[in-house]
Structure formats: C-alpha cells, structure tokens
Amino acid sequence: MAALIHRPEYARYDFGPEHPFTPARLEMVLDLLRSLGHAVAPVPAPAATREEILTVHAEAYVAMMEALDRGGPREAGVSHGLGTPDNPLFPDMDQATRWLVGGTLHGARLLLQGTERRVLQLGGGLHHAQRDRAEGFCLYNDLAVGIKALVDGGLRVAYLDVDLHHGDGVQNLFYSDPRVLTISLHESGHYLYPGTGHIQEMGSGAAMGTSVNIPLEPFTGAADYLEAFEMVVPKALAWFRPQALVVQAGADAHFSDPLGDLALTTQAFEGLFRRILSLAETHAENRLLVTLGGGYEAQVVARVWTLLYLVMRDLPLPTELPQAWLDRWQHLLGPDLAPALHDPNPAFPEPQGQEARTRRNRDIVARLLDSIEPHWSSRS
C-alpha cells in the first residue's frame, strides 16, 4: 500500500491561466483515478509553518513572501526572482506554497514514524527554488524541507530527480551535506533551463561525490535514458546506502512536453517507476517518498501521474481511459487524444542522428563514472 497526500488547497498554487504550471493538472489526475473506480482518499497534511520553511530558506526571502501576501510593494519581489513571466505574483502565494511544502513534509514524517513505506505527494516537487529566491515556477523548496526533516530524524537520504530539468535547488541546498545524495537525470544544461547539472558538479568538501548529474542529449529516447539510469543510479545507491529515497517525478521528460526535448513514452515512465520501487526496497530500506514536478502537456501528466499512483499502489493498469473523463477535460486534453492510458507504439518516428545521440549519451555516462567513482571508493 501507499499513502496519498493531497488537499484542495493545493489548487491555490496558481500562476494564472496563461501559465503552464496549472493546478488543473492535479484535479485531472484525481478525477481520472476516481473515474477508473478507485476510492481515492488522500491524507490532508497541515501547511508548513514559518519555522519549517526556515529550515532551508533565508529569513529575508520568507519575510518578503509574507510581506507580499499582506499587500507589500510588488517591486520588492524582483530581487528574489518574483514578478517575472516564470514566477508571476498571485494572491496569498506564501500561504499557497506552504500547503504544498506541508504535504511533502508530512510525507517525510510518515516515513520517519514508520507508519508508511511508500508515500505519494500529489503535488509539490518545486526543485528549482533556491535558499533566497524563487526560480522556474518554484517558490519554496518542498523537497528540501522534506529531506531536511528526514536527515534531522537521523536518516541518510537519497534524492532522485527524473524531471526534464536539472534539480538545481535541491542540489545546491545539500551540495556540501554528506548525509544527502542527490541524483538528477535531465536534458543537458547546455540546451535547457536552468543551464546546470553538468557531470563535473559532484558536491563539495566532505560531500564530494554526493551530487550526481546525468545530463542527456536533446531528443534522447527511452532506451538511452533507461540505459543511463541503470549505469549510474543503482551503483550510486549501493555506494551511499540511503535509509530513505525521495523522488521528484516530473512528467516533462515525455516526448510531447512543450518545454523541452527529451523523448520518454508512458511505457518508459511505467518502467522507470517500477524500477524506482524496486530500488527503494533493495537500496533505501524500503522508505520511499515521491512528489510530482514539472509536466506541461495536460494529456501527458494526467496519464503519467495516474500510472505513478497505480504502480505505487500495486494496482492493475487499465488499457482505456473512461469516456466521461475525456469529455470533462477535453478543453485541456485537446480533441485528438486516443482514449488509451499508454502511448501508441511506436509513439513517433525515430529522430535523425540516433546513433550519434546514443554514443554521446554513453560517453557522458562513462565520463561521469570515471570522475565520480574514485570519490565513492575513497569514502566507502
């Protein structure tokens, strides 16, 4: 079994109708699960307190967010990354973000208490938020707050980020902390926001070797992606021996996502999620906390995160999508969606240059391992 965390207040984290990070994505998933006949009963978690936010964020930044909620001057946000097209201001944003942070933190506490072994936070995954500023649709870093709670509870934590984008906020917040291993697979920072996540970023000081980055070429598909994953992730976990695994399960590495160029299919995501469950069992003392993340194509995120829920709860996967659900969400899904949980196979014609792409992905993994394995063996 797995606990599901969500509450209606998550919908308040809303940058407006023109923005890709829309809370409708969560409603669609819950509605699809219920339409498939699952009695979804989410755990409502409390909002994170100011003190809990301050475990990873700078006081000046939090005070500025609070001031904006009270109607403070909008210009004050600019130096903290707010009021941009990526992070536009919206009413009560401090409080709205605390609901999301509270959910992830509650998931961490369920693992610490031992009441749950698998937790899915249906929201959050704000991996770009930095100590003192908002970045890339992310205002507070719920993942970092959850990880910090696990670490303070005495656990060594591995963080795995399969979002399309580099998990820079989480990496930066634990870059010199040897108790946290961060692993991010993403489209290479040479080509995609935020521009980091290069193989040379490996941690600092006593934490050298505890930041692992797997940057992939644009248009990398499932086979290359899963091969790179297998080459690095099990090895890193076997070395680090975490006692909990926190996963950011963004769905934007899908081939249809409008903000990037990786090319996973729903079948690849299913395989990835099943592999993550088995790695949590064998390498992380069977403690697993999964959040959502990026993902900006409605029909993709609805299917991928539904898959995630069903896989985490060991439930059977349906082949078809219910017609009533399709009708209800057609304005977001688009008219041409095939009523199937999985993508067609093949989902798209193989892009040119596949051989060179595979070679470059293998080269980058080999170079990463050449650089990082000496740090692992010297600290084991």
Next chain:
Amino acid sequence: MLVKDKMHSPVTVLPLTATLGEAFAIFEAQGFRHLPVVDQGRVVGILSDRDLHFATSALCASPQGAEAPVTLAMSPHVLTADPLDPVEDAARIMREHKIGCLPVMDGSELVGILTGMDLLDALVSLTGVTKPSSRMEVALADQPGELARLTAFLADRHVNIHSILTSPDPNGSVRTVLRLDSNQIRPLADAMRAANFEILWPVPKPWPH
C-alpha cells in the same frame, strides 16, 4: 567591465631581498601563482610558481636553493594595467604576450593584480551563465536595427535578458547568443519564428506533437 572590477586587491608582494624559500612558503600557504617583486614601491619583477619550479628543479643544470634571491628566478620584464582599462584589452595583452597576470598600477601605486583566473570569472559573468537561465541562439541579418527588433520582441513579453553576445558567422549573419531568465523559451522560439527570426536553438521537435 573594467580591470578594477575584476582585479584582486590588496596584493601580496615580495621585497627585492626575498629568497626563493620565502617565496615558496607564500605560494604554498596562499595558493597564489604570481607574486610581484617590489623595490621601494616600484614593481621590478614577477615571480610565478612556474619560474620558481624551473629555477629549483633537480632536473635543471644548476638548481637554485632556498637561500637564493628571487631576482635569480623572476621575470624582470613587467607589463602592467590601469584600473580603468576594459578587461577585454587586458585579456588581449595577456594573450599576445602569453603571460598569466598583470599588476595594476594607479599612478605609481600598485593597487591590484589581474590574473587569468580573474579573466575566466569575467567571461563567466559576461555570459550570464551563473544565473538559472535558458540559452537561445539566433542568426540575425548583419544590418542596423536587427538586434533592436530582437530585444524589443523580448521586452514586449517581459522576458529579462541576462546576457547577449554576438559574433560574426562565416555565412554573413550575426550569431547572437542570449541567456534569458525564462524556463519557457520553446514556446517563445515558436513565436519568434512566426515573427521571421531565424532561431538556431531551440529547434522544433522532430516529430509531430
């Protein structure tokens, strides 16, 4: 960006009477790679860690010892910079003379030192690569107003530009690399293509979507 913005200050120096052993101790403790040698306020030489290694190596014909004066190993031909010189001019001088640093003189006073590492800092800062951002490449026609058309398009959409670099392309266009404060440059690139910009990156997806 001027030399004074990127130089290191204050400067650790060696007196003319210093020995190689004393210089070695400073290199080892401080991690410097260049030390100006000063006589009565005037810079009379530069001792690099490489100069020291060569002069004292057991592999050379007559290795110097720790008591030898720095004057035996230093380079006595010193080029200097002014704090108000643009960094690109300092970079060109260092490259042409294949040297690793320039002492910075304000009048007769040694006020700083500019090293190759400082120039790398300048490059990193000029490209805006230290800020979370997206990299876009545009080929502009080499004619007046094209860059203005590009920046006006971005300004209309409230997209902040962290940096903008242009270089001539062999085909006659101007290759323009932008660092943008946005995670949404693929939809932006589509809109720019529709407005007749030639976008080299990001490219459209190679499959229908």
